Amino acid sequence: MNSYRIPEIARKYIEHDMIMKHTELPSFPEYRTRVLYAFLNKHSALSGYSELYTLVTSLVQVGLDTHDLVSITNDSKEHKAARSRQLKVLAGDYYSSRFYYLLSHAGQIDLVGLLSGAICEANRLKMNLYLKMKQLKLTADEYMRQTIQIKAQLFLSFAALLEEGVSALWPEILNLFTRCELLVQEIGRAEISQQFKDSWGFWHVLQSCTKEEKKVLQQEEPDPAKLRSIWLKYKVTAQLYDMLDSCLKELQDKLQHLDAEKLGKELLSIGEPIRRYLNSPGATQGI
Structure with a gap:
């Protein structure tokens, strides 16, 4: 079909x-x-x-x-x-x-x-x-x-x-789309304090935070205001948007050079919602 x-x-x-x-x-x-x-x-x-x-x-x-x-x-x-x-x-x-x-x-x-x-x-x-x-x-x-x-x-x-013509492209293109999809999900999680555990933001902050900040992260139910302050300090959401922008550009560049029976054009259209998401007011403000 x-x-x-x-x-x-x-x-x-x-x-x-x-x-x-x-x-x-x-x-x-x-x-x-x-x-x-x-x-x-x-x-x-x-x-x-x-x-x-x-x-x-x-x-x-x-x-x-x-x-x-x-x-x-x-x-x-x-x-x-x-x-x-x-x-x-x-x-x-x-x-x-x-x-x-x-x-x-x-x-x-x-x-x-x-x-x-x-x-x-x-x-x-x-x-x-x-x-x-x-x-x-x-x-x-x-x-x-x-x-x-x-x-x-x-x-x-x-x-x-x-088929041989596209099988070599499949892993890389799938990886890029999956990465974009995950980054969109991680941005959503970064804005909800209850979902911080085991998110990209959690591991990103844990690498560089102070002992006091680490205590906040490891609490079962940390203070949302303190958690938000830590997220802003380490620019969690802004960095996720930057990563998504880079991933989308890499994906678009890869697809523009793909012309297997118009497959590249179709895949570009699949990625269009990600581009619109990046151009939304929240993304441009980097919040």
């Missing part, structure tokens, strides 16, 4: 009444999904499966991201919070199970194996990252690099299926 409608199709699997009522869900992996669909849709042999392959990959990613929202501890005695935690676990399993169901019914067993291997690798990478986080042995650059690697892992597995 030529029209992109993956989020619309995915919605009927994701927006389950009980899940939506009792717990929050992660963002849909829009950029990675659109880029994968664009590449598969240009494939001479796989274009007929571009919608199915992209759909199941997005559902698996939502499942993995939903599991990531489950708190590490289960100390909460409040019934609503406990139910939300349980539903995140069940929802993540449910979304992931849809990928097996859809592919098996379509007779695409080989892709089940391909994505299953990618899931295992993504989980392995997460465990390594969480261990470094727990030990506070992580730099801001390492956090960014490893998080991008985790987010891109499912989609990266399609490199083996792409």
